[in-house]
Amino acid sequence: MAQVLEFKLPDLGEGLTEAEIVRWLVEVGDVVAIDQPVVEVETAKAMVEVPCPYGGVVTARFGEEGTELPVGAPLLTVAVGAAEGSSGSAASPSSASSSLSSPSPSPSSGSGTESSGGSGNVLVGYGTGAPAARRRRIRPDRLDRAVAEAPVSVAPVVAAPVAEVLVAEAPVHEGPVPVVSPLVRRLARQHDIDLRRLAGSGPDGLILRADVDRAIRTAEETAAATARVQAPVAAVVAAPNGVAAASDAERIPLRGVRGAVADKLSRSRTEIPDATCWVDADATELMAVRAAMNAATGPSAGPKVSVLALLARICTAALARFPELNATVDTAAREIVRLPGVHLGFAAQTERGLVVPVVRDAHTRNAESIGAEIARLTELARTGKLSPAQLTGGTFTLNNYGVFGVDGSTPIINHPEAAMLGVGRIMPKPWVHQGELAVRQVVQLSLTFDHRVCDGGTAGGFLRYVADCVEQPAVLLRTL
Structure with a gap:
């Protein structure tokens, strides 16, 4: 059975x-x-x-x-x-x-x-x-x-009641209602459908589930038609900010990825006293080093290295020098928690919205390994196949908003992290180089940090080290 x-x-x-x-x-x-x-x-x-x-x-x-x-x-x-x-x-x-x-x-x-x-x-x-x-x-x-x-x-299913459906063609049943299935009875009861007023389509007038589903749809369509008729009565409604809004204004639910982003950013702004510092850096030498890496041939030549991978490797080196920024704050215990490893998040824009995949143990990887993992996670993000575990657990975030053609930004910290490095577009600009005016590849770097975990001196030292590595990659090579 x-x-x-x-x-x-x-x-x-x-x-x-x-x-x-x-x-x-x-x-x-x-x-x-x-x-x-x-x-x-x-x-x-x-x-x-x-x-x-x-x-x-x-x-x-x-x-x-x-x-x-x-x-x-x-x-x-x-x-x-x-x-x-x-x-x-x-x-x-x-x-x-x-x-x-x-x-x-x-x-x-x-x-x-x-x-x-x-x-x-x-x-x-x-x-x-x-x-x-x-x-x-x-x-x-x-x-x-x-x-x-x-x-x-x-188990009983909680459902919104539907208006009672009256089928004019169907006579009111007298005596037992021709329903056998307890599932049909339960469905009708949940949606306030009077089974005595339904004409069954089964043998000998037996009321089937399809009959109840049809009655529910009829009730919903009737309710929707009534709402459309009554809608023009309220042509203008007052918005919360006091500005009049048309009744046909589009309302987009904050749910899914968009809702999660909204909640996290709101919590970040509410809980974290953030501050931002920024600096312009001459990235000409970094771009030349990258070109030389990717031009290498032979058995030792690996896959192409992206600018984001180089910046990520610079970030892990900077966090080793300034561990205060690889931290979080336990507000309940009123403690700063410095984290032993760097799980580097990077912002990725997808059709579903902004997501932040996480490169695990980035402090143990070189630029090539970080680049390969970024490429893998980016492809998963574009196809919507990232697992929840691949989107959580970050300790520091790198945000390359330069891909959108903008120079600078004051990014919001990815709660509960303590800092985020923002990178603008790299573009030719006039720059004083070795005492002379020249056209150089310039980038703006910005660091938003939680002022509870450190003061401006630490944040400035971190950002200055990153800028020095961008301008003179040999600074980073000395620590490898």
């Missing part, structure tokens, strides 16, 4: 509490295998495909694409054992609940799945390793019959 199990949005780690549905990978009526990805969600950190720990027939999906759901909210329900010959075994409710708590560190940990019938994991990259089955659609009459006969173990 079939059993309907509910799969909830799991904890995706890194302190994330919600996710937005980007794309459903299955439809109602599809047969899914254990650990088959069923939905693609976007968190504040990355895009994630979420696999289902059950194998069976999808009987319901909760949330349309673009809907934001909290962790623990229902994602879909699966009729386990409803489809004859379906891929994946039936999962017990006990094993399902335990699978949502903590993912296993390796695929091999799911070796007991064959006996329990369910996956012990819900995150991408983990699971039993069972081969994914082809999507197969079940005939609607068989699906309705399987769901109707299934003992439901679905």
Whole structure:
């Protein structure tokens, strides 16, 4: 006998509490295998495909694409054992609940799945390793019959009430309402649908789930039409700042990556007393050194080295001299925490917004290694495949806003770090070189720092060392 199990949005780690549905990978009526990805969600950190720990027939999906759901909210329900010959075994409710708590560190940990019938994991990259089955659609009459006969173990779903639907063509039922499925009754109750006023499309007037879904859509369309009629009444609304705003003004929700950036920058401005110092530097020699590196040939010649990689290597050398800036502040304990290693973040602009991938243990890498890791993380950022772990844990950030064609900026510190180095565009400018006016490659460097961790002397010393390495790369070579 079939059993309907509910799969909830799991904890995706890194302190994330919600996710937005980007794309459903299955439809109602599809047969899914254990650990088959069923939905693609976007968190504040990355895009994630979420696999289902059950194998069976999808009987319901909760949330349309673009809907934001909290962790623990229902994602879909699966009729386990409803489809004859379906891929994946039936999962017990006990094993399902335990699978949502903590993912296993390796695929091999799911070796007991064959006996329990369910996956012990819900995150991408983990699971039993069972081969994914082809999507197969079940005939609607068989699906309705399987769901109707299934003992439901679905927790109540909190949903916004929908206005009661009155179907004029359908007579009011007298006596028992022709509904067999408890799932249909629950769905109607959650959306305030009067089943006595619905005309069933099943045999002998049996009310099916499709009938209730149709009534819900009708109610929503009626409510939307009413709102459109009433909208012109309020042509102008008062904005919070007192400025009149048109009623058709576009409102963009602050969620996903944009919302995470807004929260972090707001917290940075609220908690950190930041200050900024800047200096112009002659980058002509640095550019010449880079050109010589990339022009080298032979077995010892490695991949091309970018300007960002050289600046990153300079930053790690500067932080070794000024460890005060590789720190954070524990506000609760009122302590400055100096960090032993440098995990260097770099700002990357993508179609999804600004993200800051982190190069782990940058203090142990040379310029070539840092450059290769920056290139790898940048490609992942552009394709939206960065994991949450690759976007957290930074101790210092390098922000190359020069790629946008601007000379300078006062960047906001990436909370909870203590400093950020900003780099403007490198461009030809008149410059006094060896007592004579010449055209040189000049760049503006700016350092925004947390004034709690150090004073201006330390910040100025850090920035001056970076500028000296840019102007005279031999300064850095002496410490390698």
